[in-house]
Structure formats: structure tokens, C-alpha cells
Amino acid sequence: MNTTLAWLPADEFTRILNGIPDRHDRSKAFADAARINTLYSIMRAGSGHLGSSFSAADTVAWLLLEEMRSPFEPDGDVYFSSKGHDAPGLYAALIALGALPEDKLHQLRRLGGLPGHPDVSLPHMHANTGSLGMGISKAKGMILADRLIGADRRVYVLTGDGELQEGQNWEALAGAVHRDMGELTVIVDHNKIQSDTWVADVSDLGDLQAKFAAFGWAVLRCDGNSAKDLDATLRLREKECAGRPAVVIADTVKGAGCTTFAATSMPEGEWRYRFHSGAPAVEDYLAAHRELVASVDGLLGRHGLAPLAPTTAEAVLPAKATGPKLPEVYGRALVERARTDERIVALDADLVLDTGLIPFSEALPDRFFECGIAEQDMVSMAGGLASRGLLPFAHSFSCFLHARPNEQMYNNASERRKVVYVGSLAGLIPAAPGHSHQAVRDISALGAIPGLVLLEPANSAETEAAVAFCAETDTSVYLRLVSTPVSEEAESLGAQPLATGRGRVVRQGGRTVAIGSGPIVLTQLLRAADLLAAEGVDLTVVALPWLNRVDTAWLSETAAEADELFVVENHYTHGGQADLIARSLLELGADHVPSFAGIGLTEVPLCGTEAEVLDAHGLSAHTLAHRIRAGLRPSRDS
DSSP states (O other): EEEEEEEEOOHHHHEEEEEOOHHHHHHHHHHHHHHHHHHHHHHHOOOHHEEEEEHHHHHHHHIIISSSTTTTTTTSSSESSSOOTTTHHHHHHHTTSSSGGGGGGGGGSSSBBBSSSSOTTSSSSOOOOOOOSSSHHHHHHHHHHHHHTTOOOOEEEEEEEEEGHHHHHHHHHHHHHHHTTTTTEEEEEEOOOETTTEEHHOOOOOOOHHHHHHHTTEEEEEEOOHHHHHHHHHHHHHHHHSSOEEEEEOOOOOOTTTTTOOOOSTTTOOOOOOTTTOOOHHHHHHHHHHHHHHHEEEEHHTTOOOOOEEEEEEEEOOOOOSSHHHHHHHHHHHHHHHHHHHTTTEESSSSSSTOOOHHHHOOOOGGGOOHHHHHHHHHHHHHHHHHHTTTTEEEEHHHHTTTTHHHHHHHHTTTTOOOEEESSSBBSSSSSOOOOGOOOSHHHHHHSSSSEEEOOOSSSHHHHHHHHHHHHHHSSSEEEOOOOOOHHHHHHTTTOOOOTTOOEEEOSSSEEEEEOOOOHHHHHHEEEEEEHHHHOOOOEEEEEESSSSOOOHHHHHHHEEEEEEHHEEEEEETHHHHHHHHHHHHHTTSSOOOOOEEEEEEEEOOSSOOHHHHTTTTHHHHHHHHHHHSSSOOOOOO
């Protein structure tokens, strides 16, 4: 789809900075101008976190323009975001100040451009995000390092209010007071919405001021969307709270800056904030752009300056992929299963929309538990539910579910409690959010937990079969779900009855065999097979949905029919499915062992479009075809 998009070049920001003498007006104009460019970059990318970027824009502008000492020098003051969703807004501000190249504005979530979440590979980005709640601890480490090397820097950390549900934040507070970290200022972007809905409706934070004060922190509060209020509050922090770590609870509006995106404009009774992630509709973009331009023009006019002169160009907006999404298929199947199995309960970690649980929450509200951004708490709660004979299904993104509560999952296993863990957004794709959201080490992290079976379905039919397996098996299960739409090739494969450790041939070919699981890998392998066929290589493609189990009899039969065996996985090469199969092959002690190669990720995953990133990591159809062709035995006529 083509549409006209507009952005502000660097000289427009120079006019604002040089032409508006009033500091508060200048900061407000800069923030709204940065919002214009944030909106542009998210529209061009087709995704990004708009609401969080807009709520934090005034705070970011004031800190960078007026508060921080030499923020772009090696020993200057430090600002970074712990919540991370506001990265597009921070990028826009840094570009406006010349701290990042201007052409990067057009490369949000593109290979070699600006990652979807903060990444230290970029200048002036001081910390990556991962699971939320790490920022205060990282800031403490920076301050300790500064003290050791004799540097004098102040450190400002932005957290989200939903982020404060993560326990690491509270672990960090006492140590900062104990070490008299007056260098540290935490700013809570208190926009009162986490991901898609209200913090108070998920896991209410209660009296934040009293909680921070109880740890000994200096606590201040202000309107975080007002430059004047931020100024007064930070002056108070400087004068009256020196020598102590301080928190500024900045009351903001998610989507602040224009009524189109402001959470205060949500219709009465609406539970979901529509602009947390993703690009807005064209009509919403146009309305917001007009409103933001009018706001900046008003401030420019007040100081006798000409209106903004945006640059415009026709842009091709990213097309939305079609096809079924496995979390949605899973969610419907779980509801149907739960109607007849009263043991089933569902737990969610603030991702009800993305994990397919809205139907469950509506159909069976008494058996649905929203745990908020607290994965460790959720998994241990699941263990408690299982102790009374219930069957808990615990949900989050795979990147968060396998990592932060890993110890809790192991503890559940040690108690022999059956829990089903459901990880959406699994694997390399979508790559636009960046490596913090790409779960490519979950198989290695979970594969050794006793009594835990790892299962990745390839399509809708296999997902429905997987739900039945999860309910009926005696073991715990980690159900790994790719979230992007399933291709026609993968969907057409249907399903066969699931037998633990056994795969099935989905494309019969010759004695060159490739094993894979899930819709991403199988789609690319089927396409690679077509490319290889044109070169005279007849590839057999095998789907093996079991990631940490393999049936030795089945493997023996499969290996006997292969001269070359490749295992392709949507995961790091270490500790994944290929390692399991290679070891099992050696332990078979068969007379005939095919040549073997595992293909997967070897580096931290890149951010970009699906095609860019699959190609860069050697997992696209044409790169797989090349790898397989190069791995054939030279002595054999393919």
C-alpha cells in the first residue's frame, strides 16, 4: 500500500533549538517534533511501540536538552530506558540532536538500521533490554564502576509502571540506599497502562510513593508531560535529595501529545489500548500528524518563527501477511478442551492478546488468572495449582517464559507437578522487535528439565493435536508456538497422530534428508526442495515436532534411508534438536550412518524484516538450498 508520509529534517530541529528562547516551550516543541518523526518511522516500519514512545517524549526531551551534563561525551551523564518499548521515540530525539545519523530515521526495524528495542551496538545506547526490570540494577553497576575509576556521572533510568511488577526492581532498591547512590535518579513513566490494558486491572501497584520511601529512597512526583513540572521537580531533587537515590514518579498519558493516540481519549469501558504496538491506520496517522504539526507551529508562532516545513515522500507500507496464527488456533482449541476438562486453568503474564487467551478469559473467567509482568510468580503459582490436581497452562512470550522463570520450572519438575508452558513468539521470526524478543535459546535452556517434553507444531491441525496431547500426557510440556501467519505450504501439511519422538515425511524425495520443525523451518525447507529439484537434487523433508525427544526405532529407519542428513532449526546450533539427533545417531551404533550437519543460528539474532533476517542467518530457502547442495557427498551423483 502506498501513502504519503512526512518527517522533519534536522534543520527544523535546529530552528526550534536556536529560535525558541523559553526553555519550557523549547522542550515542548522539541518533544512534539520528535513525536512527528517517531510516528513517521513507525509507519514506515509497519511496527513499533508508539504509545510508550509518546508518553516518555517530554521526559526524554527535558533530560537531553536541559538536565544532563554532556550526555554525548564519554564521561557525560547517562540516560537509558529500562522499559525499552520507547526506543523509537529515543531514536527520534537522538537523531534530532545529531547523536545518530539522520538516515537511520528511515530504517527502524530494518537490517543494519535501528533495532526494535534498545541495543548497545548503537551510539549513546547504554543498555539493552530483555525481560523487564533490569535497568535499576544495571545503573547501580555503572555507578560502582564510575566510583572505582574516578568518573563523576549522574545516571537517569526510565522504567515503566507495568515494569515495576517484575521483582528485580525491588531487589535493586535497598542496595542503592545502602551505598548512598545519590548519582542515581529513576523516573517512572507512570502512564498507567501496561502493554494493552490498565495496570490497576492487572496487578495494582498500590501506593508507589510509600513503597519507594520504605526502602529509603527520596520520592518526588510530577506531571511527566510538562516541561515546567519536570524542571521544578528535578531542581527539588538536586537541592533537597542530594546523597540519596531518588525516584521521580512522572504521571504521564500513554500516547501523550495528541488526542488520536492519548489513552485519555479511549472510549468509555474500553479495556484495550490500541496503540501499544504496531503501526496505526492511515487515517489515524494523518490525524495525529496534523495535530502534532499544529502544536509545534503554535509554539513557533508564539516566538515569531515560521511554521514547520516537513519533508514528504511516497512510501510503500509493509504488507500484512495472511494465514492462520497458531496462538489464535491454540486459544480456541484450549477453550474447547477446557469446557470438558474442568482441571484446566490458564495463567498469563500480561500478554493475553498475543498468547491467544482472550477467548479463554471471556468463556471461563473464573479459571483465568492474569499474573502481570511477573513470570517467576506465574510459574510458581502454576506449581501451586498443580499441587491440588489442577492442570495449569502458563503463558508468555517464549523469550520471557523459558528464561526468567527457568529455576521455577525446574522446581516444579522436582515436585513432579504437571504444568503446560506455552511460549508464543518463538524463534527468529518476527525479527522486527529485535533480539530481546527472539527466542532462539529456549530448547537448550529447557531441554534438560526432567519430565518436560518440548513440542513445536507446524500448522493449525498439528496445534490442535498438540493441545490434546498436552492435556492427555502424563508429562509436563513446553509448547513452542511461532506467532507469524502460517504459510500455505505449512498449513497444507495437515497433521498425523502425535507419537512422542517420531516424525513424518512431508515431502518424499531421495536419500538427501532434511529434518525440521515448526512452520518457519518447514516452509523454507519445502521451498529449498523446489530450488534443489531444479539442480537435480531430490530432497526428502521430514517434520519432527519433538524438540528434545527422538524415538530410536524411528530414527534408525530414517537414517537407513539417508546418505546425508541435515537438521535445520529455528534456534542456536548449540543445545538444540540437531545435537539431540546427532548424539542419538552415534548411540544407535548402526552400520550405516549418514553424513550429518546441523544448521541454525550461530550469532545473536539480527533485527529486520522476515526476508532480510532469514537470509542473513542462512535460514531462507535459497541459502538452505546452497548449504544442502554444498554438503552433499562428492562421491555420489545427486
